[in-house]
């Protein structure tokens with residue numbers, strides 16, 4: 428089943444307002460569409476008779492082994508798609524040897540996600556909260572749950588304007604952002620434009636987890652992130668959900684990879700739908716990619732097995748595409764494999 432068939436199934440099963448939230452985009456959806464279109468425009472140039480033999484798609488990222496350079500991107504509110512929510516996604520990640528980045532806005536608390544999927548490698552995504560004491564306690568919970576990296580999202584100084592959200596504002600009865608529990612209540616997530624690079628040093632004091640900066644679109648910002656001690660970067664436009672008309676992520680990737688120069692791993696998300704997209708991103712300088720909506724559609728369409736299928740299909744497609752390209756492994760992927768559009 429392709430991701431678009433999963434989406435059709437999700438549309439049949441889910442509340443239309445929740446489908447609209449998952450699918451949602453900022454402005455006119457120009458960036459949303461650009462992410463996928465940019466991958467489609469790139470062409471692969473396979474090499475033949477390379478005697479490459481059987482290949483292995485496994486690698487290690489920030490000390491974490493992964494079966495393929497494909498991670499689960501952090502997405503909010505998995506219990507809108509399936510009653511087990513993030514528990515189901517994490518079990519599927521464990522079953523496929525995939526790193527899952529759990530959203531701070533998960534509808535299952537990070538400790539319970541970890542307990543439900545003991546074999547999973549979890550990273551935790553953070554929106555820094557203006558109450559830094561509260562931020563510290565959230566980070567502490569992620570660390571206590573065994574998360575192996577902190578992914579700090581920096582492309583949301585305010586919430587994206589999503590005209591077509593069709594009114595989705597409040598979670599249904601019984602669903603909460605469990606990581607924001609504070610005593611008897613749950614605090615709202617606060618987006619703030621007041622944060623600067625200096626906040627990285629504060630986070631560094633709060634945790635021993637590697638810190639990854641998510642939402643970088645410029646080489647100079649990537650360099651600043653490295654200079655301020657980031658351990659990794661995610662080239663991301665939030666799946667076209669924050670500022671419309673910013674470029675497709677794969678378009679800005681080569682410049683960012685060059686600016687980073689291998690100092691830290693560079694990940695990319697936005698529009699990755701097929702194994703061929705993974706090859707293209709790696710060829711243009713990414714160490715790994717992450718997928719957002721396809722995981723949500725798989726979860727809505729088929730629960731935990733649905734996510735397992737999405738993740739294992741991407742891995743199979745990647746192996747197939749690499750074999751077709753004459754690659755012996757991930758290290759064998761270079762820019763020569765991709766022909767850019769004229």
Ligand SMILES: Cc1cc2nc3c(=O)[nH]c(=O)nc-3n(C[C@H](O)[C@H](O)[C@H](O)COP(=O)(O)O)c2cc1C
Pocket residue numbers: 448449450451462500501502503530531532552580641663664665666667668696697698699717718719720721723
């Ligand atoms: C429904 C939804 C919820 C999201 N929630 C978060 C979030 O809580 N934190 C975050 O950093 N990014 C969030 N994102 C952005 C994803 O991490 C990722 O950048 C994006 O989905 C990648 O694009 P793709 O959906 O085309 O794969 C969300 C995306 C979607 C679609």
Ligand SMILES: CCCCC(=O)C(=O)O
Pocket residue numbers: 503532616665668
């Ligand atoms: C308050 C949760 C924010 C989720 C998010 O980042 C998104 O919908 O894109």
